Amino acid sequence: xxxxxxxxxxxxxxxxxxxxxxxxxxxxxxxxxxxxxxxxxxxxxxxxxxxxxxxxxxxxxxxxxxxxxxxxxxxxxxxxxxxxxxxxxxxxxxxxxxxxxxxxxxxxxxxxxxxxxxxxxxxxxxxxxxxxxxxxxxxxxxxxxxxxxxxxxxxxxxxxxxxxxxxxxxxxxxxxxxxxxxxxxxxxxxxxxxxxxxxxxxxxxxxxxxxxxxxxxxxxxxxxxxxxxxxxxxxxxxxxxxxxxxxxxxxxxxxxxxxxxxxxxxxxxxxxxxxxxxxxxxxxxxxxxxxxxxxxxxxxxxxxxxxxxxxxxxxxxxxxxxxxxxxxxxxxxxxxxxxxxxxxxxxxxxxxxxxxxxxxxxxxxxxxxxxxx
Amino acid sequence: xxxxxxxxxxxxxxxxxxxxxxxxxxxxxxxxxxxxxxxxxxxxxxxxxxxxxxxxxxxxxxxxxxxxxxxxxxxxxxxxxxxxxxxxxxxxxxxxxxxxxxxxxxxxxxxxxxxxxxxxxxxxxxxxxxxxxxxxxxxxxxxxxxxxxxxxxxxxxxxxxxxxxxxxxxxxxxxxxxxxxxxxxxxxxxxxxxxxxxxxxxxxxxxxxxxxxxxxxxxxxxxxxxxxxxxxxxxxxxxxxxxxxxxx
Numbered sequence: 338x339x340x341x342x343x344x345x346x347x348x349x350x351x352x353x354x355x356x357x358x359x360x361x362x363x364x365x366x367x368x369x370x371x372x373x374x375x376x377x378x379x380x381x382x383x384x385x386x387x388x389x390x391x392x393x394x395x396x397x398x399x400x401x402x403x404x405x406x407x408x409x410x411x412x413x414x415x416x417x418x419x420x421x422x423x424x425x426x427x428x429x430x431x432x433x434x435x436x437x438x439x440x441x442x443x444x445x446x447x448x449x450x451x452x453x454x455x456x457x458x459x460x461x462x463x464x465x466x467x468x469x470x471x472x473x474x475x476x477x478x479x480x481x482x483x484x485x486x487x488x489x490x491x492x493x494x495x496x497x498x499x500x501x502x503x504x505x506x507x508x509x510x511x512x513x514x515x516x517x518x519x520x521x522x523x524x525x526x527x528x529x530x531x532x533x534x535x536x537x538x539x540x541x542x543x544x545x546x547x548x549x550x551x552x553x554x555x556x557x558x559x560x561x562x563x564x565x566x567x568x569x570x571x572x573x574x575x576x577x578x579x580x581x582x583x584x585x586x587x588x589x590x591x592x593x594x595x596x597x598x599x600x601x602x603x604x605x606x607x608x609x610x611x612x613x614x615x616x617x618x619x620x621x622x623x624x625x626x627x628x629x630x631x632x633x634x635x636x637x638x639x640x641x642x643x644x645x646x647x648x649x650x651x652x653x654x655x656x657x658x659x660x661x662x663x664x665x666x667x668x669x670x671x672x673x674x675x676x677x678x679x680x681x682x683x684x685x686x687x688x689x690x691x692x693x694x695x696x697x698x699x700x701x702x703x704x705x706x707x708x709x710x
Numbered sequence: 711x712x713x714x715x716x717x718x719x720x721x722x723x724x725x726x727x728x729x730x731x732x733x734x735x736x737x738x739x740x741x742x743x744x745x746x747x748x749x750x751x752x753x754x755x756x757x758x759x760x761x762x763x764x765x766x767x768x769x770x771x772x773x774x775x776x777x778x779x780x781x782x783x784x785x786x787x788x789x790x791x792x793x794x795x796x797x798x799x800x801x802x803x804x805x806x807x808x809x810x811x812x813x814x815x816x817x818x819x820x821x822x823x824x825x826x827x828x829x830x831x832x833x834x835x836x837x838x839x840x841x842x843x844x845x846x847x848x849x850x851x852x853x854x855x856x857x858x859x860x861x862x863x864x865x866x867x868x869x870x871x872x873x874x875x876x877x878x879x880x881x882x883x884x885x886x887x888x889x890x891x892x893x894x895x896x897x898x899x900x901x902x903x904x905x906x907x908x909x910x911x912x913x914x915x916x917x918x919x920x921x922x923x924x925x926x927x928x929x930x931x932x933x934x935x936x937x938x939x940x941x942x943x944x945x946x947x948x949x950x951x952x953x954x955x956x957x958x
Contacts, residue, residue: 363825370826435840435902678807680807
């Protein structure tokens, strides 16, 4: 069975037959296939002669059989194509028999879905997923409310642990990105405002933008990437390794035990992170106001305080809480939906982050329309 | 009767994980057209021996000859040429989850041959037919049961018509019936394709079904190499205990 790379195989036509010489294996078939396709007419050819053929493997066997099938069709022959293969020895006959395509005729493989079938099944899948996500959200809210009074089935210390993971460990990255965004926003605006002598309005622009939009949005996007992915991958890994089933078998509700602590932590930490983001972002802008536009900090503060309203602050806090809930629900949903082991965990994490960011922006649009000044 | 030649020859093999010696002084020949089973209790070094033979782990000392070539001294290209004649069935199938079964089997054919797509397609269909999995050609591995995954992985392992087929715990995680079916399939393929088969397992039923020869490992040493009948007559305490527990 050891295949040879340079077998010097030949395909010769003559005397009403195709004569194959040398080893007919995976190394010689590519060249023989090209030579075979140079034959213009298979008519008057009635057999494939293996009298000078050497070793056959699965590729060679299938190649020979394909020639026989083509000869049968070209000449409209009545006999089975296997009878067109002649002068083979016992070993070659054995190989031809094992790799015969004739056995495959009964078992038609399932064809992949067509383009429109794929669209249809994707729409149905989306509908089902949406419904499942709603059911999960209802479950999480139920257990989150019930859990306030009923401590049974909760993991001790999990709220603190999750708050540290989602909140405290997220502080540095949220702070750094917020100060950079505030800095850039102010820098871009400063150049324009300076042309009109309206430098002082940088405080209005920055304060309003950070309070109503940027602070919450920056934080939500960072938390989606950081905590959303971590929630999805943690739950997905627990699902794959049957830890969630084990919890069920211990009569512990996995949603109550695993997801609700994250939900509580997100409810508390998300608004706090947003507040920090707003303050730090405005501080970034203040640096530009002071060092680039030569405004005094007190003038900046006085201008800023005029534009910030309590209503905007409350709206942002409510909005950021919704962002946090969406991130937990989506992360948990993709984690619980996981199938197919390690690869599934990766997919769940990716889908979770993409969907979270999309949903956060969607919620932002809804809030912007509802609370349009 | 024609004397069988060894396709794999392990000489004075020592394998280590860090400072811990896993295998010591292993000397064994795997003969052509035979099913050789490496067995022993958990942690005895069965999989380590297989991984050393395949060079997935480098031995601390000793040599491993496959088709007369010492793998420990071969260049990367020479080693790859040898690998083309070896098919490996991993414990969990090790199918690529991101692509379907057709593409999984197509990988070695695409990478190592210049076969035209029409012939490749037929080869894949025929190989899947051999493992009774024609209906699953376009399914993803995640859509298959454990037994089906093993069969699909077997189809991939035999894609290039290997001379040697190595199987790591083929029965692991399978029910007795599926396990027996897989054993029959391996035996059938071995007879049809005239392959030399090397299997790592500790499933006694499986060993009885398919083994021509057994290599018994115990705590990193080779206690026995021969047929099952010879093993039973050898009066080696550990082997007797192994077979006794299995027959219980």
